Amino acid sequence: DCSSESDKSKFVREKMKTWGIYNQIYSVTSRTATYRFGICSLPNNSISNAAILQEENNESHILGQLDQSDLTGTDKWMLLTYENGTRYVNTCGNKTRSAAIIFICGQKLGDITVVEENCNYVFEFQLPGLCSTVPQATKKLSGSVIFFIILLCLASAYLIGGFFYMRVKHGARGIDQIPNLDFWQRIGNFIGEKCDHCRCCKTNVPRTGYLFQESGPDLHVMDVQAIRYQRGSLLILDQLRLPDETVYVPINTIDDAWKAIHTMAIRGASAIAVCGVLSVAVELYHSRTKFDSIPSILQFVTDQLNYLITARPTAFNMTEAAKMIIDYLIPLSNKQQNLTLYINELLDFMEQLLQRDLDHNRSIGQLGAEMIHQQITTKKKLTILTHANTGSLATVGFGTALGIIRQLNTNNLLQLVYFTETRPCNQGSRLTAYELVHDRIPHTMICDSMAGLLMRTQPVHAVLVGAERITANGDIANIIGTYQLAILAKQHDIPFYVAAATTSIDLTTRTGSQIIIEQRPSSEMTSLKGMNIAAEGVQVWNPAFDITPAQLISSIITEHGVFKPDELEEKLLTLQRTVKSPIS
Numbered sequence: 101d102c103s104s105e106s107d108k109s110k111f112v113r114e115k116m117k118t119w120g121i122y123n124q125i126y127s128v129t130s131r132t133a134t135y136r137f138g139i140c141s142l143p144n145n146s147i148s149n150a151a152i153l154q155e156e157n158n159e160s161h162i163l164g165q166l167d168q169s170d171l172t173g174t175d176k177w178m179l180l181t182y183e184n185g186t187r188y189v190n191t192c193g194n195k196t197r198s199a200a201i202i203f204i205c206g207q208k209l210g211d212i213t214v215v216e217e218n219c220n221y222v223f224e225f226q227l228p229g230l231c232s233t234v235p236q237a238t239k240k241l242s243g244s245v246i247f248f249i250i251l252l253c254l255a256s257a258y259l260i261g262g263f264f265y266m267r268v269k270h271g272a273r274g275i276d277q278i279p280n281l282d283f284w285q286r287i288g289n290f291i292g293e294k295c296d297h298c299r300c301c302k303t304n305v306p307r308t309g310y311l312f313q314e315s316g317p318d319l320h321v322m323d324v325q326a327i328r329y330q331r332g333s334l335l336i337l338d339q340l341r342l343p344d345e346t347v348y349v350p351i352n353t354i355d356d357a358w359k360a361i362h363t364m365a366i367r368g369a370s371a372i373a374v375c376g377v378l379s380v381a382v383e384l385y386h387s388r389t390k391f392d393s394i395p396s397i398l399q400f401v402t403d404q405l406n407y408l409i410t411a412r413p414t415a416f417n418m419t420e421a422a423k424m425i426i427d428y429l430i431p432l433s434n435k436q437q438n439l440t441l442y443i444n445e446l447l448d449f450m451e452q453l454l455q456r457d458l459d460h461n462r463s464i465g466q467l468g469a470e471m472i473h474q475q476i477t478t479k480k481k482l483t484i485l486t487h488a489n490t491g492s493l494a495t496v497g498f499g500t501a502l503g504i505i506r507q508l509n510t511n512n513l514l515q516l517v518y519f520t521e522t523r524p525c526n527q528g529s530r531l532t533a534y535e536l537v538h539d540r541i542p543h544t545m546i547c548d549s550m551a552g553l554l555m556r557t558q559p560v561h562a563v564l565v566g567a568e569r570i571t572a573n574g575d576i577a578n579i580i581g582t583y584q585l586a587i588l589a590k591q592h593d594i595p596f597y598v599a600a601a602t603t604s605i606d607l608t609t610r611t612g613s614q615i616i617i618e619q620r621p622s623s624e625m626t627s628l629k630g631m632n633i634a635a636e637g638v639q640v641w642n643p644a645f646d647i648t649p650a651q652l653i654s655s656i657i658t659e660h661g662v663f664k665p666d667e668l669e670e671k672l673l674t675l676q677r678t679v680k681s682p683i684s
């Protein structure tokens with residue numbers, strides 16, 4: 101029996117009796133020895149008073165005496181020690197052997213681990229009775245906890261299910277994967293009054309961001325955006341960093357815009373025009389108090405718009421937008437004498453360009469998809485070849501030629517779109533690829549030099565490109581490589597379509613030969629991402645655009661209809677006579 105009669109030892113002894121280990125004998129074998137011990141009892145009645153016996157190499161040692169025990173603990177832990185065992189000889193300081201049994205919470209009753217067996221002996225003894233003392237059955241959940249758990253499960257199911265639905269069905273990425281994002285933003289009022297993609301905006305705020313879905317066309321917030329604007333602030337997606345990084349950079353001044361257009365951080369005829377005009381709007385808005393007269397504003401706006409045209413002169417859209425704004429301003433200068441109202445009206449007018457471009461592209465998409473579907477008689481879905489980037493990144497949204505491809509895909513008429521990588525600046529492999537992957541449109545990329553073989557060996561139902569400028573006779577200037585595609589299309593009897601808004605049509609220039617072709621730096625050809633890919637000192641020629649003559653073009657698809665190149669001038673003049681508003 102354990103001899104101590106302290107209160108603690110009595111308490112522990114009673115507990116041990118309850119759990120059925122009191123007076124029991126146990127054994128454990130380590131790598132070097134076997135230990136037999138009794139819990140407050142003798143493991144071997146023939147060796148009197150020996151509470152723990154160690155058997156090692158045919159020798160037996162007593163590790164502690166029964167009448168030299170101590171028993172202590174609480175209901176979470178217990179400790180049984182024995183002392184005054186066999187004395188060590190010439191080791192461990194010649195002291196007597198002693199041992200401790202630590203009782204710990206564990207599910208296997210009587211499972212013993214030898215923790216220490218060098219001079220001192222320590223054992224761990226698993227005891228389920230030392231684990232939680234609260235019986236499971238008494239842990240009842242309250243009604244509100246159950247309700248909360250159900251709510252949590254439903255919310256998780258909604259979030260996880262919604263997340264996958266948005267991702268898989270709609271191709272959503274980033275924050276757009278949150279189900280009903282629009283709704284939560286609106287009820288949570290998470291976006292303030294000057295918000296750019298919510299429906300909570302006050303209705304008297306001009307529709308300056310093209311993401312205002314309620315009143316504008318249903319351009320989805322997930323569409324790639326080249327331009328983000330609200331009054332006083334303009335951001336562009338830096339296309340030089342695509343597809344590696346999606347970074348929006350602020351355009352605070354007209355100079356910022358000129359540089360962004362010139363370096364092609366923003367490119368595409370429509371996007372250039374909108375970015376240029378909105379940079380004037382932003383600078384005008386921030387410096388509005390500095391103007392002291394209406395003629396000074398008129399002068400400022402005219403000069404700046406003309407300056408912006410020089411950033412990339414081949415594209416006509418910037419010239420057209422500049423002319424339209426100046427044509428609007430001159431009569432307004434006579435009509436409106438209040439400086440603040442004059443500036444506000446001007447800003448409203450410039451901001452309408454966003455919506456106009458989007459409307460144009462939507463119409464081009466629909467008219468183009470219809471026309472191609474009617475003209476190309478095949479039972480199969482269509483395979484289209486396109487060049488450069490003419491999508492959301494080249495415009496305010498949706499795109500011109502790529503807009504038609506989007507529409508064909510939506511109408512389930514598209515089998516595949518081939519697109520060229522578009523050397524030297526890779527607008528195809530960097531930008532068109534980015535949009536096609538984003539929109540999950542079936543696609544295959546080719547090098548520019550593969551177009552001939554492709555048309556000869558694979559079914560290609562149409563070639564579809566955009567335009568930087570269309571002259572009165574129906575010639576077009578477009579990104580370099582367009583001309584050779586038109587010749588190849590002719591050779592292989594494939595229709596060659598051009599998609600462009602009427603804002604790209606320049607009736608003041610008669611033929612393509614009069615168009616000034618922008619020359620780009622040679623580094624665009626000799627290096628890639630700052631790495632040399634051509635021999636040092638090589639001489640290069642790098643025209644950004646080429647001219648495709650009207651006779652190689654099957655049709656030109658505009659927002660007002662599909663025209664043959666030779667009927668374009670007459671149709672446009674008729675339209676200009678009938679359309680009243682300069683923004684149409």
Ligand SMILES: CSC[C@@H](O)[C@@H](O)C(=O)COP(=O)(O)O
Pocket residue numbers: 367368369370371488489490491494495500527565566567568578579644
């Ligand atoms: C609005 S898309 C029409 C053109 O801008 C497009 O085809 C094009 O040529 C773009 O050229 P880029 O040199 O990338 O500005």
